[in-house]
Amino acid sequence: MPDNQSSMPFPAIPVQRPRQQVENQIKRAIVDGTLKDGERLPAEQALAQSFNVSRTTIREALRSLVEGGLLEKGPGTTSGLYVQSVDHNSFSRIVSERLSSVLDIGSVSPEEVAGFRDLLEVPSARLAAEFRSDSNLANLHDIIDRERSVTYDDPAIPELNAQFHCEIANASGNRVLAAFVSALHRTAHPLTLVNITEELGRDSVIHHVNVYRAIEKRDPGAAAEAMQGHLSYLRNHSVTDGNLASIG
Structure with missing residues (x-):
C-alpha cells in the first residue's frame, strides 16, 4: 500500500501563529506601500475586529513591529502608532x-x-x-x-x-x-x-x-x-x- 504522506506533491508549510500572521500582513502592507509613511494605524480594537483575533494578539504583533522599526509611537500616551518609511x-x-x-x-x-x-x-x-x-x-x-x-x-x-x-x-x-x-x-x-x-x-x-x-x-x-x-x-x-x- 503506497505511503500517502511521502507521495504528497506539496511541501509541508509550518502553520503560523495568529500574532505572526497579523505581523506579516501589516509588514507586507508597509513594504508594498498600502500603508504610507507617516500614516496612523487604526486602533487596537478595530485591528482586532479586522483580523478576527484578540486585542492581545494585535498588541503583540504591533510591539514586534515597533521594535523592528516599522512603526513608531506618536507623542503622548493616546496618539497611536504611525508607519515609518522603509529605506x-x-x-x-x-x-x-x-x-x-x-x-x-x-x-x-x-x-x-x-x-x-x-x-x-x-x-x-x-x-x-x-x-x-x-x-x-x-x-x-x-x-x-x-x-x-x-x-x-x-x-x-x-x-x-x-x-x-x-x-x-x-x-x-x-x-x-x-x-x-x-x-x-x-x-x-x-x-x-x-x-x-x-x-x-x-x-x-x-x-x-x-x-x-x-x-x-x-x-x-x-x-x-x-x-x-x-x-x-x-x-x-x-x-x-x-x-x-x-x-x-
Missing part, C-alpha cells in the same frame, strides 16, 4: 537609536567604536573610488571648501566632518554601509576624544583632500590607504581627558 535612511535611524542606548549605558568602549569605524570607512572609501558620481565629487569638494574656510575650533567642524564621511559612504553605492556610517557619526561621534590643536585641524583637512583626490581619480587602493592613514593619525592623537573635540 536606508529609516534603517540608519533605527541603528542610531540602538547604538545610542548601548553607548549611554557604557557597554561599548571608545576603542571598539574606533575599530568598528575602520571596518566601515576604509572599505567605504575603496568602494567610493569605484562607484562615485560627479554629484558625489561636487558634494565632497563643497564640504572641503567649507572646512578650509573655518578655524579648527569652529563649532561647525564636527558637522562638516560627519557630512564628509557620510557622503563618501553614499558614494560607495551600498545603502546598508551608508546607513551604518551615518548612524556611527550622528550618534557615536567617533574619535570625539581628540587633542585639539591647530595642527591637527589643518592635517585633518589635508587628509580629507587626499581621500577626495583618490576617489576623484577612481583609485580604490589609494582611497583606502588615505582613509586608513587618516583614521590612524586621529587615533594616535586621541586622549582620555582634557580638551575635547569631535574632529574625525
Whole structure:
C-alpha cells in the first residue's frame, strides 16, 4: 500500500501563529506601500475586529513591529502608532537609536567604536573610488571648501566632518554601509576624544583632500590607504581627558 504522506506533491508549510500572521500582513502592507509613511494605524480594537483575533494578539504583533522599526509611537500616551518609511535612511535611524542606548549605558568602549569605524570607512572609501558620481565629487569638494574656510575650533567642524564621511559612504553605492556610517557619526561621534590643536585641524583637512583626490581619480587602493592613514593619525592623537573635540 503506497505511503500517502511521502507521495504528497506539496511541501509541508509550518502553520503560523495568529500574532505572526497579523505581523506579516501589516509588514507586507508597509513594504508594498498600502500603508504610507507617516500614516496612523487604526486602533487596537478595530485591528482586532479586522483580523478576527484578540486585542492581545494585535498588541503583540504591533510591539514586534515597533521594535523592528516599522512603526513608531506618536507623542503622548493616546496618539497611536504611525508607519515609518522603509529605506536606508529609516534603517540608519533605527541603528542610531540602538547604538545610542548601548553607548549611554557604557557597554561599548571608545576603542571598539574606533575599530568598528575602520571596518566601515576604509572599505567605504575603496568602494567610493569605484562607484562615485560627479554629484558625489561636487558634494565632497563643497564640504572641503567649507572646512578650509573655518578655524579648527569652529563649532561647525564636527558637522562638516560627519557630512564628509557620510557622503563618501553614499558614494560607495551600498545603502546598508551608508546607513551604518551615518548612524556611527550622528550618534557615536567617533574619535570625539581628540587633542585639539591647530595642527591637527589643518592635517585633518589635508587628509580629507587626499581621500577626495583618490576617489576623484577612481583609485580604490589609494582611497583606502588615505582613509586608513587618516583614521590612524586621529587615533594616535586621541586622549582620555582634557580638551575635547569631535574632529574625525
